[in-house]
Structure formats: structure tokens, C-alpha cells
Amino acid sequence: MAKPLNIGLVGYGFMGRTHSNAYNRVTNFFDTEYKPVLKAVCARDAEKVKGFADTWGYQSIETDWRKLVERKDIDAIDICTPNNLHHDIAIAAAANGKMILCEKPLSMNTAEGEAMCQAVESAKVLNTVWYNYRRAPAVTFAKQLVDSGRLGRIFHYRANFLQDWTISADLPQGGTALWRLDAAAAGSGVTGDLLAHCIDTAIWLNGSMQNVTAMTETFIKERQHTLTGKVEKVEIDDACAFLCRFDNGSLGLFESTRYARGHKALYTFEINGEHASIKWDLHDLHRLQWFDHKDESNLRGWRSIHVTDGDHPYMNKWWVPGLQIGYEHTFVHHVADFLEGVAKGESVSPTFRQALETQKICDAVLSSAKTGSWTNVG
Numbered sequence: 001m002a003k004p005l006n007i008g009l010v011g012y013g014f015m016g017r018t019h020s021n022a023y024n025r026v027t028n029f030f031d032t033e034y035k036p037v038l039k040a041v042c043a044r045d046a047e048k049v050k051g052f053a054d055t056w057g058y059q060s061i062e063t064d065w066r067k068l069v070e071r072k073d074i075d076a077i078d079i080c081t082p083n084n085l086h087h088d089i090a091i092a093a094a095a096n097g098k099m100i101l102c103e104k105p106l107s108m109n110t111a112e113g114e115a116m117c118q119a120v121e122s123a124k125v126l127n128t129v130w131y132n133y134r135r136a137p138a139v140t141f142a143k144q145l146v147d148s149g150r151l152g153r154i155f156h157y158r159a160n161f162l163q164d165w166t167i168s169a170d171l172p173q174g175g176t177a178l179w180r181l182d183a184a185a186a187g188s189g190v191t192g193d194l195l196a197h198c199i200d201t202a203i204w205l206n207g208s209m210q211n212v213t214a215m216t217e218t219f220i221k222e223r224q225h226t227l228t229g230k231v232e233k234v235e236i237d238d239a240c241a242f243l244c245r246f247d248n249g250s251l252g253l254f255e256s257t258r259y260a261r262g263h264k265a266l267y268t269f270e271i272n273g274e275h276a277s278i279k280w281d282l283h284d285l286h287r288l289q290w291f292d293h294k295d296e297s298n299l300r301g302w303r304s305i306h307v308t309d310g311d312h313p314y315m316n317k318w319w320v321p322g323l324q325i326g327y328e329h330t331f332v333h334h335v336a337d338f339l340e341g342v343a344k345g346e347s348v349s350p351t352f353r354q355a356l357e358t359q360k361i362c363d364a365v366l367s368s369a370k371t372g373s374w375t376n377v378g
């Protein structure tokens with residue numbers, strides 16, 4: 001019989017649903033020593049949070065996160081709130097000895113993130129940040145290929161995260177679902193929301209970055225604010241592009257926007273090495289593109305690997321070879337790894353400290369966009 005791990009979730013938006021789904025499904029597929037128990041969900045609106053609790057199977061509700069983090073029957077706090085609450089909730093949860101799973105990005109900025117790292121490290125509580133794309137089997141497989149050295153020396157790393165949902169000038173900022181457009185709640189725009197994913201994957205696959213040079217743009221300068229009802233200045237970046245130099249000497253090129261008409265969530269990355277190249281695309285997330293210069297010259301070409309076989313990462317837990325899985329499974333994998341970490345008493349990657357590196361890069365990118373100069377990372 002698996003041991004219970006009592007979860008207290010704060011926030012019930014899109015991410016609250018992806019995490020709750022993962023907690024509910026994980027032990028159907030993964031044989032873990034611990035089983036998540038959905039003890040409580042917390043949000044300000046009692047009626048709505050009750051509805052969420054009923055839908056997903058939470059045993060109780062809270063309307064004040066301070067009460068939730070103090071509850072003796074909670075083992076782990078899952079933070080799914082807008083970014084401006086991550087810091088306070090994490091610090092209080094750590095002070096109460098809770099394990100913490102925090103949505104990305106870790107924090108509003110490096111200073112907050114550093115304080116959060118110190119809090120979990122001095123309280124010695126297990127911690128992780130939900131950079132979920134690391135656990136798409138094709139991305140984990142890319143990591144195995146890079147680590148095996150098969151690509152040889154890496155020359156280039158290229159990533160995009162393109163969306164198109166904020167093009168309309170009539171879209172307001174702030175409030176439920178639209179807090180991502182409000183700098184006071186989100187900290188930044190596409191840099192913290194989308195490029196943070198690209199950066200997390202990049203430093204995982206290709207190592208640390210030394211310095212960056214960036215440009216940002218806010219195409220729609222004013223929007224109605226849902227909370228105040230007034231037309232207010234938009235302070236987030238709608239688009240951001242940056243160049244960087246990695247510690248291993250390779251060059252990086254990153255672009256993100258919410259103004260690429262036709263693209264809903266096109267996250268792609270490509271790595272070019274001396275012997276081989278890799279490409280991945282979130283719209284086709286169960287495939288990894290692989291080009292190997294060692295192939296016979298007349299047979300050389302890009303292979304499209306269907307990452308669904310039993311010897312591909314995580315895939316022996318799901319259906320049979322050839323049958324693919326999708327987006328929500330990345331969260332199930334994160335929970336499965338987290339539970340394995342709990343059994344061993346270890347935090348799983350990315351830990352708060354590892355996610356702080358992404359935060360530092362985001363800060364360097366935003367600072368470089370302001371000054372127009374190359375900026376060293378933290």
C-alpha cells in the first residue's frame with residue numbers, strides 16, 4: 001500500500017488543472033512508494049474553489065493560503081498562483097516545513113528567487129519548479145543523446161516560443177486568466193512566461209550561459225485593466241529576442257512573441273553539433289528529429305524518430321510501442337519523479353536553485369533590452 005503524500009494546491013487556473021490531473025493519474029501508471037492525496041485546494045472565491053475541489057477530488061477547501069500552509073495535514077504545497085505570490089507562499093510554506101512544487105517562473109525576479117532558495121535550503125524541504133517540457137519523452141531523449149556525446153562539440157542552440165493570443169488591442173490586462181499581461185502580477189511578459197521554458201531546456205541540454213544581448217517590444221502600449229476598469233500602460237514585453245554565448249562556446253538565438261499570427265504554442269529548439277543535429281517541436285512533441293553525419297553519405301538525411309518505444313524515456317509506463325502520449329503527460333512524469341525523490345529524500349530537477357539560473361538569465365535579458373548592451377548573467 002503506497003504511503004500518502006498530502007497535497008495542498010494554491011490556485012486553480014490552467015496550471016491547477018494540469019497538476020491536479022497529474023496527481024490523479026500518476027499512480028495508475030507509475031509504481032511509486034508515495035501516492036498523492038488531494039487534501040485541500042485554496043483560492044479566494046469560496047464558491048469557485050468548491051466547484052474545482054468537487055471536479056478534481058480535493059477533500060477540502062481554504063480561501064486563505066496562510067491557513068493552508070499552516071495545516072498539519074498537508075505535506076506538500078503546490079503553488080499555481082500568478083507569479084507575484086510565489087515568493088510569499090513559498091517562504092511561508094518552507095517556514096512550516098512543507099515540501100514545495102512551484103509553477104514557473106520561480107519568481108518575479110532574481111532577488112525574490114534567491115530569498116526563496118535560501119528559505120527552502122535552510123528549512124531543508126524538498127522543492128521543484130514545474131518546467132514541464134523537460135519531461136516530454138522526446139526532450140528527455142534529446143538530453144540523453146547530448147549527454148552521450150554523440151553530437152560532439154556544440155556550435156549552435158536555437159529556440160522559439162511563438163503564440164498569437166494577444167494581438168487584439170481590445171483584450172484587457174489583469175485579473176483572472178489575463179494576469180499574464182499585467183506586469184504587477186506576472187513580472188514580465190513573454191520573457192518570464194515563454195522564454196523561461198526555452199531557457200530552462202537550453203541550460204539543461206547545453207549548460208550555462210555567460211552573457212546575452214536582447215531586444216523587447218510592447219506592441220500594444222495601453223489596455224483596459226480588468227481590476228481597475230481604467231485604460232492603463234502595458235508594462236510587459238509582448239515580444240523578446242536575444243542572442244547569447246554559452247559556457248561551452250556555442251552561440252544561442254532565442255525568440256518569443258505573442259504576435260506570431262497562426263502560432264498557438266509553437267515551442268521549437270534545434271541544436272547543431274559537430275557530428276549531429278537535433279530538432280524538437282511542441283506541436284509534434286512525440287517526435288525528435290535527428291541528423292547524423294556518420295550515416296553513409298548517400299543515405300544521410302533528417303530522421304523523424306517516433307519517441308514511443310519501450311526504450312524511450314518514460315514510454316514503458318504507458319501504452320504499447322507506437323502509441324503516443326501528449327502535453328498532460330509531461331506533468332504526470334514530473335509528479336512521478338517528484339514522488340521518487342520523496343522516497344529517497346531528494347529534490348528533483350529543476351530545484352529552486354537550478355530554476356534561479358533561468359531567473360537570472362531572464363533578468364539579464366530584460367536588463368540588456370533596456371540598456372541596449374551585452375549583459376553578463378547574474
Ligand code: SOE
Nearest residue numbers: 014104163180193194197265
Ligand atoms: C501562456 O499562454 C502559457 O500557458 C504558459 O504560461 C505556459 O507555461 C506554456 O507552457 C504554454 O503557454
